[in-house]
Amino acid sequence: MTDNVKQQSPIQIVWRNKKARIGIVILTLFVLMALFGPLLAPYSVTNTSFAPAQGPTAAHWLGTTQSGQDVFTQLLYGARVSMFVGFVSGGIVILVALVVGFVAGYFGGMVDDILSLVMNIMLVLPGLPLMILIAAYIPHHGIGEIIFVMSLTGWAFGGRTLRAQMLTLSRQDYVLSARFAGENPFRIIFREILPNMLSYIIANFFGAVTGAVLAEAGLEFLGLGNPSITSWGTMIYWAQNGDALLNGQWAWIIAPGLCIALLASSMTLINFGIDTVANPRLQED
Amino acid sequence: MNQSRGTAQTVATKDSTLAARPDRMLRLEHVSKVYTNRDRSTVAASHVNFTVEPGKIVALIGESGSGKTTLARLITGIERPTNGRITFGNWDVTNLRPRQLRSYRKHVQMVFQDPFSALNPQNTVLYSIVRPLRKHLGMSEAEARKRAMEIMETVRLTPVEQFVHKKPHQLSGGQRQRLVIARAIAPEPDLIVADEPVSMLDVSIRADVLELINEIRRTRNMSVIYITHDMLSARVLADEVLVLYRGHIVEQGDSEEVLQNPQHPYTRLLFASVPNPFERSASGTRKGDGEGEVADVTPPKIAATTLRTGVGCPFAPRCPYVMDQCMTSVPALAGSEAHQTACFWKE
Amino acid sequence: MRYFARKIGFLILTVWIAVTLNFIIPRLMPGNPAQAMMAKYAQQGPVSPEQEKALELMLGLPTGSLWSQYWKYLIDIVHGNFGISYSYFPQTVSSVIMHALPWTLVLVGMVTILQFVVGTLLGVYAAWNRGKKFDSTATVLLSFTSAFPYFWLALALIYFFGFIHRWFPISGGYSGNLTPSMTPAFWGSAIYHSILPALTIFITGVGGSLLGMRNNMINTLGEEYILLARAGGLKNRTIALRYAARNAMLPIVTNFAMALGMVVGGSLLMETVFAYPGMGYLLATAVSNQDYPLLQTLFLFITISVLLANFVADIVAGLLDPRLRKGATR
Amino acid sequence: MLQVKDLSVTYRARRGPGVAAVRGVDFEIPDSTFVGLVGESGCGKSTLGFAIAALLDERRNTVRGHVLLDGVDLYQLSPDQLRALRWSKLSVVLQGGMNAFNPVLRLKHQFMDVMKAHAKLSKAEMTKRIAQLLAAVELDPAVMESYPHELSGGMKQRAAIALALVLEPRLVILDEPTTALDVVVQRSIVTMLSQLQHRLRFSVLFVSHDLGLVLEVAQRVMVMYAGQIVEDKPADLIIDEAHHPYTKALLGCYANPRATRVSLTGIPGTPPDLREHLHGCPFAPRCTQRMDICETEAPRLLPLKDGSVACHLYTHKEVPAR
Amino acid sequence: GCGQSSNNSAGSTAASNSPGGTVSSTPAKSSLTIGVDNGSPTFQDNFNPFAPGNRIGTSYIYEPLFFVNNINGKVTPWLGTNYTWQNNKTLVVTVRSGVQWNDGKPFSAADVAFTFNYLKKYPALDSQGLWQVLSSVTASGNKVTFKFKNPNVPTFYSIASTVIVPKHIWSTITDPTKQMMPNPVGTGPYMVGNFTPEQYTLKKNPTYWQADKVNVQTLVFPVLGNNQTAALKLSSGQWDWATLFLPNVQKTFVSKDPQYNKYWFPAGGVVSLALNLTKAPFNDVQFRQALAYGINKQEIAKQAEDGYVNVASQTGLILPGQSKWLDPSIPNKGVYSYNLQKAKQMLAQAGYKTNSSGQLLDKSGKPISFSIEVPNGWSDWIQTAQIIQSNLKQLGISVNVATPQYGAYSSSLSTGQFEGALMGFGGQASPFQAYNSLVNSQFALPVGQSTSQNQERFKDPSVDQVLANWQQSTNQATQQKDAYQVEQAVFNQVPVIALFYGATWSEFSTKKFTGWPSASDPYAPPAPYGQPPLMIFTHLQPRS
Numbered sequence A: 001m002t003d004n005v006k007q008q009s010p011i012q013i014v015w016r017n018k019k020a021r022i023g024i025v026i027l028t029l030f031v032l033m034a035l036f037g038p039l040l041a042p043y044s045v046t047n048t049s050f051a052p053a054q055g056p057t058a059a060h061w062l063g064t065t066q067s068g069q070d071v072f073t074q075l076l077y078g079a080r081v082s083m084f085v086g087f088v089s090g091g092i093v094i095l096v097a098l099v100v101g102f103v104a105g106y107f108g109g110m111v112d113d114i115l116s117l118v119m120n121i122m123l124v125l126p127g128l129p130l131m132i133l134i135a136a137y138i139p140h141h142g143i144g145e146i147i148f149v150m151s152l153t154g155w156a157f158g159g160r161t162l163r164a165q166m167l168t169l170s171r172q173d174y175v176l177s178a179r180f181a182g183e184n185p186f187r188i189i190f191r192e193i194l195p196n197m198l199s200y201i202i203a204n205f206f207g208a209v210t211g212a213v214l215a216e217a218g219l220e221f222l223g224l225g226n227p228s229i230t231s232w233g234t235m236i237y238w239a240q241n242g243d244a245l246l247n248g249q250w251a252w253i254i255a256p257g258l259c260i261a262l263l264a265s266s267m268t269l270i271n272f273g274i275d276t277v278a279n280p281r282l283q284e285d
Numbered sequence B: 001m002n003q004s005r006g007t008a009q010t011v012a013t014k015d016s017t018l019a020a021r022p023d024r025m026l027r028l029e030h031v032s033k034v035y036t037n038r039d040r041s042t043v044a045a046s047h048v049n050f051t052v053e054p055g056k057i058v059a060l061i062g063e064s065g066s067g068k069t070t071l072a073r074l075i076t077g078i079e080r081p082t083n084g085r086i087t088f089g090n091w092d093v094t095n096l097r098p099r100q101l102r103s104y105r106k107h108v109q110m111v112f113q114d115p116f117s118a119l120n121p122q123n124t125v126l127y128s129i130v131r132p133l134r135k136h137l138g139m140s141e142a143e144a145r146k147r148a149m150e151i152m153e154t155v156r157l158t159p160v161e162q163f164v165h166k167k168p169h170q171l172s173g174g175q176r177q178r179l180v181i182a183r184a185i186a187p188e189p190d191l192i193v194a195d196e197p198v199s200m201l202d203v204s205i206r207a208d209v210l211e212l213i214n215e216i217r218r219t220r221n222m223s224v225i226y227i228t229h230d231m232l233s234a235r236v237l238a239d240e241v242l243v244l245y246r247g248h249i250v251e252q253g254d255s256e257e258v259l260q261n262p263q264h265p266y267t268r269l270l271f272a273s274v275p276n277p278f279e280r281s282a283s284g285t286r287k288g289d290g291e292g293e294v295a296d297v298t299p300p301k302i303a304a305t306t307l308r309t310g311v312g313c314p315f316a317p318r319c320p321y322v323m324d325q326c327m328t329s330v331p332a333l334a335g336s337e338a339h340q341t342a343c344f345w346k347e
Numbered sequence C: 001m002r003y004f005a006r007k008i009g010f011l012i013l014t015v016w017i018a019v020t021l022n023f024i025i026p027r028l029m030p031g032n033p034a035q036a037m038m039a040k041y042a043q044q045g046p047v048s049p050e051q052e053k054a055l056e057l058m059l060g061l062p063t064g065s066l067w068s069q070y071w072k073y074l075i076d077i078v079h080g081n082f083g084i085s086y087s088y089f090p091q092t093v094s095s096v097i098m099h100a101l102p103w104t105l106v107l108v109g110m111v112t113i114l115q116f117v118v119g120t121l122l123g124v125y126a127a128w129n130r131g132k133k134f135d136s137t138a139t140v141l142l143s144f145t146s147a148f149p150y151f152w153l154a155l156a157l158i159y160f161f162g163f164i165h166r167w168f169p170i171s172g173g174y175s176g177n178l179t180p181s182m183t184p185a186f187w188g189s190a191i192y193h194s195i196l197p198a199l200t201i202f203i204t205g206v207g208g209s210l211l212g213m214r215n216n217m218i219n220t221l222g223e224e225y226i227l228l229a230r231a232g233g234l235k236n237r238t239i240a241l242r243y244a245a246r247n248a249m250l251p252i253v254t255n256f257a258m259a260l261g262m263v264v265g266g267s268l269l270m271e272t273v274f275a276y277p278g279m280g281y282l283l284a285t286a287v288s289n290q291d292y293p294l295l296q297t298l299f300l301f302i303t304i305s306v307l308l309a310n311f312v313a314d315i316v317a318g319l320l321d322p323r324l325r326k327g328a329t330r
Numbered sequence D: 001m002l003q004v005k006d007l008s009v010t011y012r013a014r015r016g017p018g019v020a021a022v023r024g025v026d027f028e029i030p031d032s033t034f035v036g037l038v039g040e041s042g043c044g045k046s047t048l049g050f051a052i053a054a055l056l057d058e059r060r061n062t063v064r065g066h067v068l069l070d071g072v073d074l075y076q077l078s079p080d081q082l083r084a085l086r087w088s089k090l091s092v093v094l095q096g097g098m099n100a101f102n103p104v105l106r107l108k109h110q111f112m113d114v115m116k117a118h119a120k121l122s123k124a125e126m127t128k129r130i131a132q133l134l135a136a137v138e139l140d141p142a143v144m145e146s147y148p149h150e151l152s153g154g155m156k157q158r159a160a161i162a163l164a165l166v167l168e169p170r171l172v173i174l175d176e177p178t179t180a181l182d183v184v185v186q187r188s189i190v191t192m193l194s195q196l197q198h199r200l201r202f203s204v205l206f207v208s209h210d211l212g213l214v215l216e217v218a219q220r221v222m223v224m225y226a227g228q229i230v231e232d233k234p235a236d237l238i239i240d241e242a243h244h245p246y247t248k249a250l251l252g253c254y255a256n257p258r259a260t261r262v263s264l265t266g267i268p269g270t271p272p273d274l275r276e277h278l279h280g281c282p283f284a285p286r287c288t289q290r291m292d293i294c295e296t297e298a299p300r301l302l303p304l305k306d307g308s309v310a311c312h313l314y315t316h317k318e319v320p321a322r
Numbered sequence E: 001g002c003g004q005s006s007n008n009s010a011g012s013t014a015a016s017n018s019p020g021g022t023v024s025s026t027p028a029k030s031s032l033t034i035g036v037d038n039g040s041p042t043f044q045d046n047f048n049p050f051a052p053g054n055r056i057g058t059s060y061i062y063e064p065l066f067f068v069n070n071i072n073g074k075v076t077p078w079l080g081t082n083y084t085w086q087n088n089k090t091l092v093v094t095v096r097s098g099v100q101w102n103d104g105k106p107f108s109a110a111d112v113a114f115t116f117n118y119l120k121k122y123p124a125l126d127s128q129g130l131w132q133v134l135s136s137v138t139a140s141g142n143k144v145t146f147k148f149k150n151p152n153v154p155t156f157y158s159i160a161s162t163v164i165v166p167k168h169i170w171s172t173i174t175d176p177t178k179q180m181m182p183n184p185v186g187t188g189p190y191m192v193g194n195f196t197p198e199q200y201t202l203k204k205n206p207t208y209w210q211a212d213k214v215n216v217q218t219l220v221f222p223v224l225g226n227n228q229t230a231a232l233k234l235s236s237g238q239w240d241w242a243t244l245f246l247p248n249v250q251k252t253f254v255s256k257d258p259q260y261n262k263y264w265f266p267a268g269g270v271v272s273l274a275l276n277l278t279k280a281p282f283n284d285v286q287f288r289q290a291l292a293y294g295i296n297k298q299e300i301a302k303q304a305e306d307g308y309v310n311v312a313s314q315t316g317l318i319l320p321g322q323s324k325w326l327d328p329s330i331p332n333k334g335v336y337s338y339n340l341q342k343a344k345q346m347l348a349q350a351g352y353k354t355n356s357s358g359q360l361l362d363k364s365g366k367p368i369s370f371s372i373e374v375p376n377g378w379s380d381w382i383q384t385a386q387i388i389q390s391n392l393k394q395l396g397i398s399v400n401v402a403t404p405q406y407g408a409y410s411s412s413l414s415t416g417q418f419e420g421a422l423m424g425f426g427g428q429a430s431p432f433q434a435y436n437s438l439v440n441s442q443f444a445l446p447v448g449q450s451t452s453q454n455q456e457r458f459k460d461p462s463v464d465q466v467l468a469n470w471q472q473s474t475n476q477a478t479q480q481k482d483a484y485q486v487e488q489a490v491f492n493q494v495p496v497i498a499l500f501y502g503a504t505w506s507e508f509s510t511k512k513f514t515g516w517p518s519a520s521d522p523y524a525p526p527a528p529y530g531q532p533p534l535m536i537f538t539h540l541q542p543r544s
């Protein structure tokens, strides 16, 4: 009767997954880049004194912008904003999703019906167009506003999965047992249920971050963001306003896009691993 | 409408040394529970009356869907009855507010069917036992730990030091169920409701767990409601037996009485369905070949589910001895105090 | 029947909410959206009060209490009257949209379906050959390509295939000297123009379909009925397609909503880069032109298209999955 | 008819030792015999059943030994030969959960898929055959038009048995076919199964953890412990003549409803970890009649007068060494 | 039957080209492809001169009374042959005879009078606000008489540039802004040819009154697409004439075909930093002057505008085009050259202190910080604001660059609810128009009320007085004297901080036609929109 299969810690399971390992390595690199970018950057990000619109050279690995900034420096700084926006929006999205998912999943009944309906509606409202619509009306576009728009349009997906998960878990006998042990609802949620859905939360978090990073880039590209910050999205915005392609400055456009793609896919890859925690069937042989 | 089937029955006690203490007596009076879904409603309990005296083990027997778990959930306050009253000592279980419910559960605990899902995979053995001690008995962490270890001794999770930091997945099925039981007895409840506590366990472990429950009952003088579909284990463990069919109690009484001499056709069907290895060595033939007792009773037909509830005996559609009377009125429990049956048919 | 009734109810409710959002959002934000337009005219010279009145009348600015505005707005929408576009003045918003709609519908619709079919089939193949070379290469590679920002990929394609090599046109939906018509020349031109845009959606989208299908397929392959089908000596093809893939499809069809929302967003960015005459580019220009009536109606149309597609997906899911039809599990 | 020779199955692990779930099993099932296979959870019953049906995923485990069906070794066949042989000679019935049938196909079509894979039959012929079979398992033939979710658990299990019989196989392997069901339903299905077996004369390998149930329906019972068969006997004899201490202990876990009240005894201890190499008799740690040799030497399955047993008690006393 | 021949020419273009079709880089000899009309983003078939969102080609079809060259203010007779001020409240214009509408009907003074009275009838059409000044317009013979309510001489330029529409068509149109006009009737050199939402052609009007001077037979207007693709198309030689901001134009355009590819980016207006003069410290002249010194306009011109433009004179005049108006006593042609030291000094003198962390404090002791609003997506302006931001940081002023949508930007400017904003002004034929709308306190409405002019809300009665004088005078010398006074005021009081001259972007190819305007022959701005094309097309000669 003993459960003979020795359990591995979730982290081991994730790390054992080859794809997840690649993802973790890439993500770590980007986190380091965001943290230490300014130290690594060859120049100051506000320095506009270089010969403008140059292709890659030894001094400027990725060339310079049309207004004479070093593209590589911008790329390093851009990691900060892009990841900040991504992770903060992702965090807020997950927080909102958790609260809504919990309230809906734990209390059930009418509350659940209403919240589920709201989530389903939010889900079918197309995200980017809604973001554009809101961004088009918002008078100011600071980072805060971008994060707000992102969170507002992004929470429903996480909310729905977390609600479902919450629903499943709160029907588990051990939750009922905890009630028999005299635990209060608060503790039941945080001590009994939450730890068991951690992998879902993290997977959803990464999903939300990926979405936010891509959406931020999209908004910035459309000029609906804040072009005076340096993020990978604004880099592409400026690159295309500065006709980078026309000038043959492909590095100016390719580099930030590649970073976005790598960052986003690193999280997708990590999620391969995290999926296997919740669903052993997906584990690699 | 269903007329009264007499007031709550007190099942006779065999052991007079355990005097009835009314402050720890569970009493169900005309308890009904109707689940209403979108398009249909299910009567999961119908006019159930019984009492459980302190220190007694009462078995609830019935096939799947007969309403056993429903009764357990009603008694433990997880759900509220649609009708009727449940009292435990001075508690009116039917009207507990959340705060009261929590203190009620110091006195009434539950053991779940599936020890795999009743334990949080993240929590250690010690934590699982310490929590109810702290919450219900208000012990300090140190006290609770000490006490928890004693309880582990009681349920024979020994050597204790080896087990305290294990997590459920490191335990065998039997050990898990012991842990579940340890958890339930930790706050020193007066009543434990055990919903099929051994049905998920291997036969080789069942006896031990049942024995443990029995022992605890004896040493701690708790009442136990033992829910099962397995008549044999009920017979081993219980003092009294209640047979449930579609939310109705169709037979009840002293366990030896009822199980040695089942009266209701449904009880007979159940009894005949129990696999019995010893049967064959006696007869020397395989049951399937001949008539045997099983052939007496018609197997359930799909049509049974379409029966309109409330009219006639619930078992009538499956009953081999069905009479006209059965279709129009509901039989009430009748018979001696030690053995009552709700059936119009008499042998 | 109940299943469909509920779906229709949800459809109507969501449309109503989208409509109401459209009504509320502009009113929550500071400034009168039409001021933008007036200010633009006013740049050319002083605006007298009479002129302002005339402009307001010309643009059809709302008057009256909020409730009466809302009523009028709802009634107008029911009558298909979405007002007049500022940037296409005096054309109605609906006629402007009707010109853009087919482009997006055909291009995005076709590519989405293609991408979905190809991705799903590849997903089936990858899951069936789990752990083999194709599986591991395809999953990693495609999770990378599906993380490409749409606009970025579009720019790269334009640069390499449109500008450097000049194999494909870099913008527009068809050659300008052809009149939209059902002639082969026009269709040829339209298809030729749609190749790079289509490629953009396809490359970024196919990964999602593959990965989604692969996961579901792996789950499904672990089900008992698959084992039973194998024990039954069914052909691998039958097991893979009729038993596994068909069931693995179900959650995907139901989750079409999310996928479609993404495609719509992606195609919007793609169209903007390619100056493709569809809804997405129209939406992006409506933003920069401050054409709020157009902007709102576009959003509404996009929402309704997504909703309808979802509705269809739900129906298809219902047809594929008998459990849904009875409303048994839901 | 079915011969299993020295069959071993190991579930490979990515790291460390794999799970040796079946360890050198030998037995035969003659024609038209109802054989029960019992043992505690995790002792390898299902694995053995699946190995006999050649259903184990070869990428994840190693199967050694031979499974001969009418003299043909299943593990020597090409995939196509194996496919042809499946179901027509050997079929399986799995636990009666929600998942034994494809949820999106009508039962009829699932029956037909199997029939089409093996024989060319017209639609009408197939329909007729399905109706016959459903009637044989006491189901309304109209049920064939239903989807799986429209059936109750018991009905589904009957249908699964009908499906197993659709090609008149020689051997049907049933893996815990009634565990998910209620006693009453279980009883009626087992009864029906045993009558069918009697009538149609196919062989049955009935896998269950419920010795009581198996003893009632089977002609022969094999008791499995830790991946090995420890006792193999005609069912009639087991109660009175069980040889292996494990079998005896198992029997002690059942109460006789007809007899007067008895207390039950469990078997203390837990089964061994199948990942480990086992020294000596795997049951030794739990055995009340343990001898020194049990700790060091593994007993082999040796024939007795009726059946066979793997226990040193008999190797050394009653059974003369060969 | 219209324009079969020109359709063919466009059609043959497609046929002869690569399968893409859009790659119409080598159209027929006598046609020009012009990249100017953007659509929104596709074309609607509307050539109604009064409708917002009409086609750029509309201005190739309708003509004004006089052609006014905004570069130097030179007036060329067009549909009007001559004008006289009978007094400063009466203007008489003589109308050209022998002109035909392109539907064959004759053009007359009655059409002119009809047009102006039509604007009166439909105020929504009177985008220049003519009828705030006019009292009547009447025709008799070939003369049209404009009577004014008050003397307002500079209004002549507005009258001159108003396009004339045919009475026989428009007299029956009762909702002129909503009238779709796919086949417009005008007097101009071109008429509508072939139309699709992605491209349209104009063909030469055979009965044009100066048909002999017009050598280009067909004009092709493809949809511009977005900036990115437009630049790629221009660079790859698909267009003969375009108006795009191209970075590094020498490399990205000229070098692709150095013999023929030309550009000319003349100044067309002043881009300035407007500060809200109703708020402290912006209401302090010395503060504004210090800022004017503290902003590196040179760097802005170089970085944000790729060095295509010049630093603007603080006088508000567009130099060198309007140099005849420039008061010679103003130093350095009115440019506040960048001088950080001087700026700091001036601030200190004016009593602004800095705190320990280097922040500049206002009079109440709070650190000065403000935001500069720039319309969303105007990337060169955003860059400009970013440079200002880093310049002013040197002075201890913290600037936030806000990029609201144009509507929000425009409404905060017009209601005066802004701190700083980039703003364009000027570019008209007469400096009076620029000054009037920049500093006339008549427009400086209280904060909260909407105004389209003097949005920085500058008030100086003496300046108002001078402007009123100027407005009434038909005398060149008086006007000059008044202009000097206003210049001085604008230069010294810095109502807005002039940054650089906004350019008229124009790239063209001389491969097929020569005679384009240039710095040495600035007969018209080189823009393919507005009225300059009317002038330019009478100058273009086929290359022999």
Ligand SMILES: Nc1ncnc2c1ncn2[C@@H]1O[C@H](COP(=O)(O)OP(=O)(O)OP(=O)(O)O)[C@@H](O)[C@H]1O
Binding pocket: B035, B036, B037, B042, B043, B044, B062, B063, B064, B065, B066, B067, B068, B069, B070, B071, B229
């Ligand atoms: N939450 C619920 N909603 C609707 N019906 C319910 C609900 N819970 C139980 N039922 C129905 O009530 C009846 C009794 O169920 P209950 O779970 O009490 O049976 P049980 O005797 O415990 O059966 P089992 O042996 O299968 O556990 C069944 O028909 C069941 O379907």
Ligand SMILES: Nc1ncnc2c1ncn2[C@@H]1O[C@H](COP(=O)(O)OP(=O)(O)OP(=O)(O)O)[C@@H](O)[C@H]1O
Binding pocket: A004, A005, D011, D012, D019, D021, D039, D040, D041, D042, D043, D044, D045, D046, D047, D048, D209, D274
């Ligand atoms: N896919 C697998 N990978 C690794 N180990 C496995 C796998 N399947 C089963 N096992 C292990 O093999 C042993 C035998 O499993 P099996 O399922 O055959 O037991 P069983 O006798 O059928 O048990 P039960 O009565 O619980 O069904 C167990 O220890 C189990 O943990």
Ligand SMILES: [Mg+2]
Binding pocket: B068, B069, B070, B195
């Ligand atoms: Mg139950």
Ligand SMILES: [Mg+2]
Binding pocket: D045, D046, D047, D175, D176
């Ligand atoms: Mg098994």
